[in-house]
Amino acid sequence: MARPRRIDRAAVLRASLAIADEAGLDAVTMQAVADRLGVTPMALYRHVDSKGDLLDGVVESMLDEIPVPPADLPWDQQLAGMGRSLREVARRHPAVFPLLLQLPAKTPRARSRREQVYAALREAGVAPQHIERVERIVSTVALGYAASEVSGRFGGHSSRTIDGDHRALETFVRAGLQPFITDQPDQPATPD
Amino acid sequence: MARPRRIDRAAVLRASLAIADEAGLDAVTMQAVADRLGVTPMALYRHVDSKGDLLDGVVESMLDEIPVPPADLPWDQQLAGMGRSLREVARRHPAVFPLLLQLPAKTPRARSRREQVYAALREAGVAPQHIERVERIVSTVALGYAASEVSGRFGGHSSRTIDGDHRALETFVRAGLQPFITDQPDQPATPD
DNA sequence: ACCTGAACACCGTTCAAGT
DNA sequence: ACCTGAACACCGTTCAAGT
Numbered sequence: 001m002a003r004p005r006r007i008d009r010a011a012v013l014r015a016s017l018a019i020a021d022e023a024g025l026d027a028v029t030m031q032a033v034a035d036r037l038g039v040t041p042m043a044l045y046r047h048v049d050s051k052g053d054l055l056d057g058v059v060e061s062m063l064d065e066i067p068v069p070p071a072d073l074p075w076d077q078q079l080a081g082m083g084r085s086l087r088e089v090a091r092r093h094p095a096v097f098p099l100l101l102q103l104p105a106k107t108p109r110a111r112s113r114r115e116q117v118y119a120a121l122r123e124a125g126v127a128p129q130h131i132e133r134v135e136r137i138v139s140t141v142a143l144g145y146a147a148s149e150v151s152g153r154f155g156g157h158s159s160r161t162i163d164g165d166h167r168a169l170e171t172f173v174r175a176g177l178q179p180f181i182t183d184q185p186d187q188p189a190t191p192d
Numbered sequence: 193m194a195r196p197r198r199i200d201r202a203a204v205l206r207a208s209l210a211i212a213d214e215a216g217l218d219a220v221t222m223q224a225v226a227d228r229l230g231v232t233p234m235a236l237y238r239h240v241d242s243k244g245d246l247l248d249g250v251v252e253s254m255l256d257e258i259p260v261p262p263a264d265l266p267w268d269q270q271l272a273g274m275g276r277s278l279r280e281v282a283r284r285h286p287a288v289f290p291l292l293l294q295l296p297a298k299t300p301r302a303r304s305r306r307e308q309v310y311a312a313l314r315e316a317g318v319a320p321q322h323i324e325r326v327e328r329i330v331s332t333v334a335l336g337y338a339a340s341e342v343s344g345r346f347g348g349h350s351s352r353t354i355d356g357d358h359r360a361l362e363t364f365v366r367a368g369l370q371p372f373i374t375d376q377p378d379q380p381a382t383p384d
Numbered sequence: 385a386c387c388t389g390a391a392c393a394c395c396g397t398t399c400a401a402g403t
Numbered sequence: 404a405c406c407t408g409a410a411c412a413c414c415g416t417t418c419a420a421g422t
Contacts, residue, residue, distance in 0.1 A: 003386050003422070030415060041415080043387050051415065101336060102290050102343040133360045136346055137333070144293060144336025145329070151294040154328055168325045168372075176368030180360075195403070195405050222396060233396080235406050243396065 009047040013057045020095045059099045063109045065089045075123040083142045094150035125181040201239040205249045212287045251291045255301045257281045267315040275334045286342035317373040
């Protein structure tokens with residue numbers, strides 16, 4: 001006889017993320033997650049394969065919090081907007097966010113975020129044969145910088161310094177892109 | 193009566209790193225580390241405060257493997273050389289390397305690596321008030337990119353693609369630096 | 385179909401005791 | 404000073420059993 005399901009995978013991931021936000025990654029225990037959902041630890045195994053699978057799911061679920069930027073914005077504002085969103089997600093989930101840099105970006109969700117960056121880079125005039133490479137670079141700076149901030153790698157600097165940092169980061173990326181833009185013949189694009 | 197010490201902190205960190213390289217981060221248990229050193233797990237606590245302390249030590253110990261580049265090289269070759277070294281360290285220690293992005297860079301060792309980058313950036317002509325900021329950006333791309341590669345975030349692409357990626361990364365960084373270089377008045381530096 | 389009780393092997397950490 | 408034996412609370416995971 002079929003029972004009504006009391007929890008599902010999404011609920012498990014949500015509870016896990018909440019615990020990580022409140023008490024850190026080590027606090028995310030099958031026991032703690034189960035407690036928060038009002039079930040026993042064993043019940044979780046119907047919805048996640050293992051703790052590793054649970055963690056992967058939690059990390060990826062953060063991608064949903066990055067909004068799709070309006071497509072009618074200029075490319076540099078689209079990129080800057082995504083960067084800002086990324087920082088907000090990082091600050092909301094400081095314990096989990098850094099793991100994003102270790103998650104293979106081959107899931108449908110990761111792919112869709114990547115497409116957004118492709119679109120902005122195309123609009124910027126980046127040559128087609130460089131688009132994928134440049135996306136990897138741009139995404140890595142944004143991700144790595146946000147991760148470094150929330151994991152305290154830069155030490156505690158003031159919010160004023162952090163704001164300046166991000167304006168500098170935007171300047172850096174815009175300038176770094178130049179050699180890959182075709183309609184700028186004075187700066188040669190890298191071969192291959 | 194003083195016994196001869198059979199292990200020290202350096203030996204503990206070395207054994208831990210070797211285990212992580214061979215079998216991954218999860219394989220690094222107090223038991224496994226102790227086994228490799230021929231002692232009991234409890235013996236480790238005289239040399240590390242906790243497992244977290246052990247892991248921090250292992251992560252930081254990787255910094256020793258980055259050689260100091262010859263100071264008489266042009267700045268861009270110094271930077272490129274450090275980037276290459278970083279990639280080699282990452283490939284030697286794929287399980288541990290990504291944690292470098294989460295380690296507060298305030299230890300003497302991290303500070304000394306940072307000074308090297310400062311020196312190269314000064315030689316490049318980066319304005320003094322931008323040096324620290326730019327170092328954070330440049331180090332983050334290099335670290336983040338190497339970490340992404342070894343943790344498989346980019347998926348398995350061919351070694352040919354990877355080489356192209358790194359030439360592109362160097363081009364990107366060189367170009368991104370331009371706005372922060374004082375003796376290039378056509379590109380205004382960011383305010384603050 | 386979904387959840388639980390009982391059980392298993394393993395984990396990090398402590399503390400008093402040995403040399 | 405350095406290492407060990409014994410013990411503790413906790414961890415992820417399994418499997419048969421309940422509804």
